[in-house]
Amino acid sequence: MQSKKSHKDYHYKYVSDAPIKVDTKKYGASLQWKFDYSFLLGSLAQFIHSEIIVEVGVSAGETTSRICQLNPSAHLYGYDIWDTNGHLSQFHHYSSKTKVEEYLKEMGVNNYTLHQIDTIKNRKEFEKKLANDLGGEVSYLNYPKHKTKKSIPNSSCKKIDFAFVDAEHSYIGIKNDFEVVYPHMADHGIIAFHDTLMIDGCREFVYDLRNKYFDGTFDIVDLPFGIGARRCGVTLLVKRSFGRTDRAIDQLCGSILSPSEIENNETKWLNGEIKKYRQNSFNYNKEINISDLDKTVDFDGDGHTKEDYIAVIRKMRNTKRKRGEEW
Numbered sequence: 001m002q003s004k005k006s007h008k009d010y011h012y013k014y015v016s017d018a019p020i021k022v023d024t025k026k027y028g029a030s031l032q033w034k035f036d037y038s039f040l041l042g043s044l045a046q047f048i049h050s051e052i053i054v055e056v057g058v059s060a061g062e063t064t065s066r067i068c069q070l071n072p073s074a075h076l077y078g079y080d081i082w083d084t085n086g087h088l089s090q091f092h093h094y095s096s097k098t099k100v101e102e103y104l105k106e107m108g109v110n111n112y113t114l115h116q117i118d119t120i121k122n123r124k125e126f127e128k129k130l131a132n133d134l135g136g137e138v139s140y141l142n143y144p145k146h147k148t149k150k151s152i153p154n155s156s157c158k159k160i161d162f163a164f165v166d167a168e169h170s171y172i173g174i175k176n177d178f179e180v181v182y183p184h185m186a187d188h189g190i191i192a193f194h195d196t197l198m199i200d201g202c203r204e205f206v207y208d209l210r211n212k213y214f215d216g217t218f219d220i221v222d223l224p225f226g227i228g229a230r231r232c233g234v235t236l237l238v239k240r241s242f243g244r245t246d247r248a249i250d251q252l253c254g255s256i257l258s259p260s261e262i263e264n265n266e267t268k269w270l271n272g273e274i275k276k277y278r279q280n281s282f283n284y285n286k287e288i289n290i291s292d293l294d295k296t297v298d299f300d301g302d303g304h305t306k307e308d309y310i311a312v313i314r315k316m317r318n319t320k321r322k323r324g325e326e327w
């Protein structure tokens, strides 16, 4: 007779037995060093009992495979352009939907759906696809006073538990993907952003989440780490869920206030925060144009522009990629 599996066995199986060897020639030389944050993200999604996961920026499918392996009962919806991308098109066409599907098959993963889409240029289509994946639709509300149009998910849309935003890394790119994903987040949801430490647009945007876009419903935690040549950094947006949870206090170890007073305080505080920052939520969906991006950065004190800088990075990456090194 088979013994009943405990939570521990389950965790062990998916964390330790998951295949880790990758044919880097076939799937891309950069895969190996990505294992660091893929475990972190997959475990986090598992910890919050995720059922619906969204990844914007799939690339070769490394994080996708790890997150799916660690969350076998969840479904991941992944979106990528799989084409030349980036502000000033500095990134090359890399991998493809078919290659990722082959890779995921090899990794024993099938709890996913992938879409090829430019999430910025085809934002409306992205909004519709995502809502459709979640089983519903979006409608648009105009706020002329705030020069804002907001997309609102209808009640049939299932909520996203965990989202990983890791696509176009300009301010416009990360803001765009955040704006589309955010309205769908569950009350306990988490959004992880990658490359927030060493890339200007991402770092500026996660800073702005604390002020310009702060709506009182989440906390931001920066993790300025990463394994590999660069400490790329991960930032977590964690919804303030204690005041919204269906779980009551069920063990008394001694507190100043009674359990219901604690729970009521949390809810009252959260409602107050939402009221305080309501105006900020109108900053979502407010358009920022490419021309608003700072092009004048003198990155080496020699009068070089951002375009020069990107050309240098592109050349360096090409050389490294040809040598099969990390890039």
Ligand SMILES: C[S@@+](CC[C@H](N)C(=O)[O-])C[C@H]1O[C@@H](n2cnc3c(N)ncnc32)[C@H](O)[C@@H]1O
Pocket: 034, 056, 057, 058, 059, 060, 061, 062, 063, 064, 079, 080, 081, 082, 083, 085, 086, 094, 117, 118, 119, 120, 121, 166, 167, 168, 169
């Ligand atoms: C840093 S990689 C993602 C890495 C992946 N999440 C991982 O950690 O293994 C960024 C991906 O975003 C995609 N991307 C860039 N701009 C995009 C856009 N406008 N729409 C959709 N995907 C885009 C790129 O094609 C690239 O595959």
